[in-house]
Amino acid sequence: MVDEFPAGSLGEPSAAKVEIGLSREEFAALARHLESLATALSDAADDAPDGITEAMRMKPGMTMGSSLLGKRAGGAAEDDPSKMPAEHVFHLMLQDCTNCHAKFREKRQ
């Protein structure tokens, strides 16, 4: 993702905001965080049985951190996604989508 938004491609007619160029490191951190979650989920899918097991489910108390602004991606206290239930990893991925779009993607009709 980091390579797909070079300087000069930001702003109209793209929905990619010029803020990407101003906050490269934050954009890249979000992209890398999403990548690490997606890799963990993909690995888990490779090993998954046909049905949904208890181990894939989120446990009570695993919050999604529902603030619209979200928490910062890639925090040091983040757990290892390869050890999380797949459902939780998936929710964390969606949080990365929202976090990045909120700051770096232009709202269009």
Ligand code: HEC
């Ligand atoms: C690191 C930042 C970032 C992350 C993370 C991210 N996106 Fe995006 N996304 C963007 C930007 C920027 C655009 C606008 C691209 C453009 O218009 O050129 C976009 C556009 C899109 C679009 C519209 C594409 C189109 O053809 O107009 C979809 C759909 C989308 N994202 C889905 C997702 C999903 C689903 C996730 C999570 C799995 C995700 N994105 C994660 C930055 C991100």
